[in-house]
Amino acid sequence: MTNVDPLSFPEWPSILEAxxxxxxxxxxxxxxxxxxxxxxxxxxxxxxxxYARYTGFSVRNEDVRxxxxxxxxxxxxxxxxxxRREKFINMQDRQRTTKPITRNGCKVALRAVHxxxxxxxIAKEFVSQHNHETASISEMNFLRSNRVxxxxxxxxxxxxxxxGIKTSNIVSHMALQSGGFENIxxxxxxxxxxxxxxxxxxxxxxxxxxxxxxxxxxxxxxRYNEAQKMFKNKHTSPQLxxxxxxxxxxxxxxxxIYTYELYIKVxxxxxxxxxxxxxxxxxxxxxxxxxxxxxxxxxxxxxxxxYKINNHFKCDCLLFETEGYPCKHIWASMKxxxxxxxxxxxxxxxxTKEATTSSTPPEQGVSNNQEQLxxxxxxxxxxxxxxxxxxxxxxxxxxxxxxxxxxxxxxAYCKDAFEQNLGSPTPVQVPHMGHQNNPNIVRDPVIVKxxxxxxxxxxxxxxxxxxxxKKSRKCRMCSSVEHDYHKCPHKLRPNTRGQSASSxxxxxxxxxxxxxxxxxxxxxxxxxxxxxxxxxxxx
DNA sequence: ATGCCGCTTACACTGCAAGG
DNA sequence: CCTTGCAGTGTAAGCGGCAT
Numbered sequence: 243m244t245n246v247d248p249l250s251f252p253e254w255p256s257i258l259e260a261x262x263x264x265x266x267x268x269x270x271x272x273x274x275x276x277x278x279x280x281x282x283x284x285x286x287x288x289x290x291x292x293y294a295r296y297t298g299f300s301v302r303n304e305d306v307r308x309x310x311x312x313x314x315x316x317x318x319x320x321x322x323x324x325x326r327r328e329k330f331i332n333m334q335d336r337q338r339t340t341k342p343i344t345r346n347g348c349k350v351a352l353r354a355v356h357x358x359x360x361x362x363x364i365a366k367e368f369v370s371q372h373n374h375e376t377a378s379i380s381e382m383n384f385l386r387s388n389r390v391x392x393x394x395x396x397x398x399x400x401x402x403x404x405x406g407i408k409t410s411n412i413v414s415h416m417a418l419q420s421g422g423f424e425n426i427x428x429x430x431x432x433x434x435x436x437x438x439x440x441x442x443x444x445x446x447x448x449x450x451x452x453x454x455x456x457x458x459x460x461x462x463x464x465r466y467n468e469a470q471k472m473f474k475n476k477h478t479s480p481q482l483x484x485x486x487x488x489x490x491x492x493x494x495x496x497x498x499i500y501t502y503e504l505y506i507k508v509x510x511x512x513x514x515x516x517x518x519x520x521x522x523x524x525x526x527x528x529x530x531x532x533x534x535x536x537x538x539x540x541x542x543x544x545x546x547x548x549y550k551i552n553n554h555f556k557c558d559c560l561l562f563e564t565e566g567y568p569c570k571h572i573w574a575s576m577k578x579x580x581x582x583x584x585x586x587x588x589x590x591x592x593x594t595k596e597a598t599t600s601s602t603p604p605e606q607g608v609s610n611n612q613e614q615l616x617x618x619x620x621x622x623x624x625x626x627x628x629x630x631x632x633x634x635x636x637x638x639x640x641x642x643x644x645x646x647x648x649x650x651x652x653x654a655y656c657k658d659a660f661e662q663n664l665g666s667p668t669p670v671q672v673p674h675m676g677h678q679n680n681p682n683i684v685r686d687p688v689i690v691k692x693x694x695x696x697x698x699x700x701x702x703x704x705x706x707x708x709x710x711x712k713k714s715r716k717c718r719m720c721s722s723v724e725h726d727y728h729k730c731p732h733k734l735r736p737n738t739r740g741q742s743a744s745s746x747x748x749x750x751x752x753x754x755x756x757x758x759x760x761x762x763x764x765x766x767x768x769x770x771x772x773x774x775x776x777x778x779x780x781x
Numbered sequence: 782a783t784g785c786c787g788c789t790t791a792c793a794c795t796g797c798a799a800g801g
Numbered sequence: 802c803c804t805t806g807c808a809g810t811g812t813a814a815g816c817g818g819c820a821t
Contacts (some may be wrong), residue, residue: 303815305783315782326812344813355782366782 246292247616257289267296275352275368283313283363286354290318298376299350313356317367320350322374326481348373480505489515491582492573499589500567508567515573518544532578534571546575554587566590 246254246267261278263270270293280286294301300321307315324345353367480497483490489512496508521543523532530548547556555576556562561569568588576584635645 302813306816307782308817317783321813353783 246296247620251288251292253285253288254292257285257292260285261289267293271370272368275365277364279357279362279364280354281362283316283354286316286352286363286365287318290352294320299348299372304351305353315353315355317351317353320348320372322346322348322372323351346374480509489573489577492576492584495583499584504567507565511561511568511570512573514570515577518571518574520575520578532575534574544571546571548575548579552587553581553585555585562588 248255257280260280261275263274265274280289291301301318302321302323303316304319304323305315305317306313322345325347326345349369350372351367351369352365354363355366357364480493480502482493482497487493492512492515493509496512497505500508518534518536521533521535523530526547528549528551530550532546532548534544534546536543545558548554549556555568555572557569557571557575559569559571561567562572567590568584572588631645635641
């Protein structure tokens, strides 16, 4: 079991002391928590979120009660608490395929109630047993309540957007410098959301146009996307049709076998199966030859061969042979023979969930996990701090020079200490704001000033969907509706390589990369590069 | 005190059209 | 044909009212 790194979570020791917890996090049970008191609701919040982070689940605020604007009770739950609401399960006139099921009725929860003397909050409910698998350390950054977009990152992305660099490429570069996407505590979409939020606040619409690509970053991104998909497949499941659907077993069977992306395609075939019927079949010795016709389209027919010896189906349409999953004609034939589960011969292993999960490296040992986790926490913390540093230091010549010198000094010191294996703790105490206090944690719908507050005027908030007239397009540089980005008079258009304003800004933001592969990389942006970057194969 | 439910809003995602 | 931005859809999240 892992323990909380006190350097990353400075509040943690005092909380543990106040709760008088002697056991490790994974062994905490109701008897350790029920009846215990903490001085504020925020401390309970920190406790439960840290507990969740280190035991592998995501937290949702489930309920809150206030009297005179003072919180009298709050309940936190596992994000898998409850079930999808009935109205979304039985939605009529559905226009899109359903989203994966993320809830499974998990009972894990904490409830803290204001004590009678109003001096503290007491735990009245605590459930620690999940009814599902929890996330591993390597999946920790995929959990929503663990995702953070540090202020420095937002500031840096916005600055670089202004000189025309795409958000996705900036994030790729950050990932590259951090040693991979798995080492940054946020996802690309979190950055889009956070930057978008900041832009709305500033009421300025600028974005980026030119691309910048790095092969290593692209590969890392592909791997990361793969890991994201694996996480999704492991922790969500497709929404199945209603219990009354006669071919529900087929959907269920498919959901158990295929990844979510492929399930959507297979489900589409199963759905279309109903449009076909077997007109007749002939016994050809080693196989049966079935003739299928489409309802109301009698002239369109398909032949399906059913080989009894190996329980295999082969269809004229060759969908299975080309795409790797059974076609509607095979599903219709299976139904005809009352075969309720897909025969193994029709399951291509590369499309199954098993194929992706089996490629996951085995979990590392306990001590390695602890080490890895501590290192990750500290890396997150340092990245957050240094991003802010970069932002301010790059704004003034004197700051820039000072920062460069200090960074060189500290780096040399740490490197020296590391190489001599002096180990931690390093005498250089890095000031830390506390991970869970970071307002940029990707908590779901964060600052929602008006969220769930009744709209007494009955209208929608301006700027959101539902406005009457269609919005006209705005220039991304100056927000004018008169022209678009490409014709904008404010657009920065450096002409020559190595002399442009953007190139120097780029160089100052990126700094010299230390990665071997890029030692000779020059950063430049000019008219021609826009084309070449956009056509970069991985971007 | 607690659970259930309805309502509102935000976020994630998709599809389409404009523009190059 | 490709990229980008926008609008629309699905649903998670959060809160408060009401019933138990």
